[in-house]
Every structure is written in structure tokens, then in C-alpha cells.
């Protein structure tokens with residue numbers, strides 16, 4: 352498969368390693384500034400460069416969109432109507448309105464579109480889902496998951512900028528939400544959210560207590576100002592699963608209630624963990640599917656609706672939300 356990439360920031364080298372590691376090519380990169388994009392292309396062995404995503408139409412088999420969140424929708428809309436398959440970094444877009452526009456475009460042309468929520472593809476978490484389906488954990492009581500690191504406050508950096516749809520929820524909190532959704536197989540029926548906002552107006556940290564159908568709950572946190580414990584716990588009536596660094600999980604440990612035998616699952620990444628979503632995109636294209644069952648469109652839309660509601664409760668508004676009025 353021949354990929355194009357939109358954006359050339361921190362995450363893109365990880366994508367390049369994984370795509371090339373599974374035998375795909377990355378042949379084109381697009382950025383806003385010709386000299387910056389040329390420097391990246393030279394440094395990473397990419398032959399074609401451009402400053403307009405639509406220049407990728409007809410040039411590649413699929414495009415990985417890795418701009419700041421505020422740029423996902425426009426990059427995707429430059430490609431999807433022309434039938435170009437898109438793997439779009441998380442979150443799919445800034446809000447549910449933008450996600451719907453992207454889904455409509457993909458539906459209209461039949462192009463493949465998947466949010467790059469790589470965590471959902473990881474073998475460890477797929478195994479966790481199997482265990483839950485088999486009833487090994489019993490009734491799920493609670494999920495505890497957090498993702499946070501201490502980032503220097505720089506108002507123009509994408510993490511802190513409302514213009515770029517920054518904040519802990521869309522950058523990091525989406526991973527604990529993903530784990531809770533995976534475990535309960537639904538978004539919460541109700542939640543309480545508490546957040547601290549930065550001077551720039553994005554959420555520096557967020558704490559969410561959520562209730563799910565059937566009585567289970569989740570305690571989820573994200574932070575841009577603190578290193579939070581990276582080990583998630585899924586507590587069931589029949590046992591507890593601990594997942595170190597759950598968003599990039601390679602391992603989990605099951606401890607049955609009542610002192611039975613502990614079981615460990617080890618699934619080291621073949622490359623860096625991005626390969627699973629890249630291979631899934633390739634399988635979908637091969638099969639002529641426009642959507643993946645691992646990260647379906649309904650999932651991305653439900654997640655955007657949920658994060659919109661959380662932001663409304665904690666008072667985080669982005670300039671692009673103005674399009675809603």
C-alpha cells in the first residue's frame with residue numbers, strides 16, 4: 352500500500368515506522384510550509400511533498416491525517432469526496448458536527464474512513480473483551496483508568512490552544528473513555544465531570560465519574576499537569592484485571608476473586624503498536640469496506656457526542672464550535 356501523510360509532527364515518525372514495518376510505502380507528505388515539509392520529507396525518505404491535501408488525490412492508496420485536532424475535518428474533506436481512504440488521528444474531529452460532515456462525505460463517495468484509535472486494535476484489549484464476553488470477570492463493577500503527564504504550559508502549543516482544540520480530554524482523556532466503552536460496550540448513561548481549566552481556556556485536568564447500564568461505573572481521569580498512574584484496573588465480581596499503560600497495552604494480569612491462579616497475557620507489539628490499525632485499514636480496503644468493525648463510524652460519532660457533552664459541562668469551548676450555531 353502507498354500512503355500519503357498530512358502533517359509531520361511528533362506522531363508521524365511512529366506511523367512511518369509501523370507502515371514501513373508491515374511492508375507499506377509512505378510516498379508523500381503534506382504540510383503548511385513548503386520548506387518545513389521538504390525538510391521532513393528529506394529526513395524521512397519521502398519523495399513527494401505538498402501544501403494541499405487535495406494534491407494527494409490519485410497519488411496514493413490512502414492518507415493518514417495527523418494534523419492538530421482542528422485540522423482533521425478539513426484535511427479529510429479534501430480527500431473523502433474524491434474517494435481517497437482516510438485513517439484520521441484521534442479524536443476524529445473537534446466535535447460531533449464535524450464528525451457527521453466527515454461521515455457524510457465518506458458515505459457519499461464510498462471512501463474508507465477510520466479514526467486512528469489504535470488502542471482498540473491492540474491484541475491485549477481484544478483479549479480482554481473476549482474474557483468479558485466469556486464471563487471470566489463476572490459482572491463488571493468498575494473501571495479505573497487515567498492518562499496524564501506534566502506538560503509545560505505554552506498557550507500556543509496544540510495541547511493548550513483552544514484554536515487547535517487542545518486540552519486533556521481530547522488529547523488524553525479519550526483513552527480512558529475508550530477503555531471504559533470497550534469494557535461496558537456502551538457510552539455512559541450518566542456522568543459527573545470536574546475539571547480545572549488553563550488560562551487559555553482548555554481543560555488542564557479532568558475527573559469523570561460515569562455510570563453505565565447495568566450498574567457498572569468508571570472513574571476516569573486525564574491531566575496535562577500531572578503524571579497519573581498508567582495502570583488501569585477493571586474490577587469484576589469474579590476477578591480484577593490490571594493493564595499497565597493500557598492505551599498501548601502489551602500486558603495484562605488477571606487475579607481471580609478468592610485466590611485462584613493469576614493469569615498473565617503478554618502480547619508485545621510487533622513494531623510499535625500502530626501496525627495493528629494500519630493492517631486493519633489494509634484489510635478493509637482489500638475487502639472493499641468503507642468502515643472497520645474495530646473502530647466503526649458509530650463509535651467515533653458516539654465518542655464525539657460524549658466529549659461534546661463533557662466539554663459543555665466543564666465549560667471548554669473551541670472557536671470551531673461556533674460553526675454549530
Ligand SMILES: NC(=O)c1ccc[n+]([C@@H]2O[C@H](COP(=O)([O-])OP(=O)(O)OC[C@H]3O[C@@H](n4cnc5c(N)ncnc54)[C@H](OP(=O)(O)O)[C@@H]3O)[C@@H](O)[C@H]2O)c1
Pocket residue numbers: 357358359360361362363382383384387388417418419420422440441442467469509515521522
Ligand atoms: N495515537 C497516538 O498515540 C498519538 C500521539 C500523539 C498525538 N496523536 C494525534 O496526532 C495528531 C497530531 O499530533 P502531534 O503531536 O503529532 O502534533 P504536532 O507535533 O503539533 O504536529 C502537528 C503537525 O500538523 C501541522 N499543522 C497543520 N495545521 C496546523 C496548525 N493550525 N497549527 C499547528 N500545526 C499545524 C504541523 O506542521 P506545520 O506547522 O509545518 O504545518 C505539524 O506537522 C493529533 O490529532 C494528536 O491527537 C496521536
